[in-house]
Amino acid sequence: MSLRQPDAAAGGRLRAPLLFAAMAALVAIEAATGGWNTALGIVNMGLISAVLALGVNMQWGYAGLFNTGIVGFLALGGLAPVLIAMPPTPGAFAGGGPGIALAALVALASVIAAIAVNRRLRGRPRAIAIIAILVAGFFAYRALFDRAVAVIQAINPSAQGNLGGLGLPVLLAWPVGALFAAGAAWIIGKTALGLRSDYLAIATLGIGEIIVAVLRNEEWLSRGVMNVNGIPRPWPVPYEVQLQADPAFVSRMAGLGVDPVTGSTIMVKLLYTGLFLVVLLALIWAAQMALKSPWGRMMRAIRDNEIAAAAMGKDVTRRHLQIFVIGSAVCGLAGAMMITLDGQMTPGSYNPLRYTFLIWVMVIVGGSGNNWGSVLGGMLIWYLWIKAEAWGPVLMSFLTAGMAEGALKSHLLDSAAHMRLFTMGLILLLVLRFAPRGLLPEK
């Protein structure tokens, strides 16, 4: 961006391969010391983080848009596997579906009516008409909606009590998750873009918190804090038990000298890794092509000088909206992938510090504007985030080794767990200050 660049791209052409090789070495060391199971666990989540970082990089690196609601788009994308892949709750769609659909229609209709009134009328009648339409619409919506929700939640509340899904393959949920996030992004972008850059940051902070609050509280949808368990696995990933029951697999593992139980968990993780890699590479390919195209040049021109680009006849606000929606869709895709990997939806676990601001650290450290940088940043910061959890207490007990036993020492040892946030903030500040172009600078 508009900052001084203290470090020219040192290392030249070899920089990216070398850094990725170093990342692979870190994973290999992890595998050698902690086993392939944990190493692949880090890799899988690292790949999802890389997809997320790629989406954020589109918004920030290509267009300079600051999105502070990544957690919301991620969570919204995560809703897709629940609605698409979970088995249907018997009677829920028939009992509550029409009511909810009708309520949604009423809400939509009143918003459209309000927009129409806003265009037609002027002055005081406009304000009164808009308020009247929205208030009446809200009460009609609540009346329809509450009744439908009561029906759905009454169905087998201990195990289901939610709308359930369509029972379709979970892979189908990935693009749907992207669509969900894109829809939310369109609404936010339409209001907050075109104003001062700070407003997008504030508005996305809000939508992020609200989406998470909805998932936590709307039990008919996501079962709230009761969680949705047992989301089906995507093709081609089998269940561990199936592999262990398969004689061919067991004999192959015996041939390799690996315990079949460990072998099956590693196999499953490897298949996930392959699946995520395919998605990530496809996204990178598309992103690189887009960045090289006239469209990409236009985006960068807008980012570097909005006024000049507008003078050349580019519609800055429209292009910003476009890239904001696309980037958020990628975040939604990552959310759907994450829920598929976990096999469960836990709305209580969506923490903005962990899923919004950590992603920002990934993008900035990796190198804003560089797609490969985002991937590297995603993997590396995720690795550090996981390892810092283990390193913090070790470091703290080393530092406090010379201290006398007492309240202060035990307090310090207990607080070591919170040092991760501190460290991540420090990394973000240091990179922004001393290497604003990140590990892999934009060319």
Place this chain on the structure above:
Amino acid sequence: MDILNALVALLNFVVIPATAYGAQLALGALGVTLIYGILRFSNFAHGDTMAFGTAMTILVTWALQAAGITLGPLPTALLALPFAIALTAGLVLATDRVVYDYYRRVRAAPVILVMVSVGVMFVMNGLTRFVIGVDEINFADGARFVISARGFREATGLAEPLTLRSSQLITLITAALVVWALFWFLGRTRTGKSMRAFSDNEDLALLSGINPNRVVAVTWIIAAALATTAGTLYGLDKSFKAFNYFQLLLPIFAAAVVGGLGSPVGAIAGGFVIAFSEVGVTYAWKKVAGYLIPAWQPEGLLQLLSTEYKFAVSFAILIIVLLFKPTGLFKGKAV
């Protein structure tokens, strides 16, 4: 009699809590709006500055209590507040010197400063957790009630109780004093006037010989004082939990934007608009309606939104203001 009961219920569950909450939000939004006016960026670290300031207040309170010093019926935290403000101002000034100063010198884009403030937020959040932990802490002492439910019932004979917690009264009095002092400072003193000049037109202010470093430093000190006071009052009223202060960021920003970023009067008005809407929309109106229209027995609680969605209220107001009046009610600086 029923109308009186309805009025008391309204006062008890809506007016008093919303006024106290509004005053806390207003103090927070004043800090955000001052930083925006002088330094020209939205400070995402403000919520965590509040948390850090409150943590300092709690630590000093504990130290005072351990030394046997209390304020009698008033919470000891009030005595600890000046020390906490000094500590927080020290931290904020150090942050400015180490972090923000560089970006001002290179004249970085505002969005970079917003991102830097996110980094600062992380560090402050970690620092607060490190100092005081993540648990909920209740540090209010002294008398709990000015008007207790039983005392009010016995005195008036009404069926509805009215309670006024001392923390609510203290919030109102302190907020009024702080706001008065702030406006006196901005309007009457030389430094305050130079701050307003700097906010209105930076180049002109520099030309007329105003020292920018002094203006920036004074702004940070005032922001730290406002954040610590707001955080302490909020913590006395509810309780202290580090994460809650991060979540306060949204209503505080909404209040500042609704009033118009950069406008101190707007920040106060915005704080009360947000607080009254939040409490009004999430309050179950059944009881009040029952007193006013005894013949009507509604099915539900007459609650528009459940309390979990209180942030949605600030967000909705924020969106409406951005759509129709992006400069806010009091013509802020930002468009």
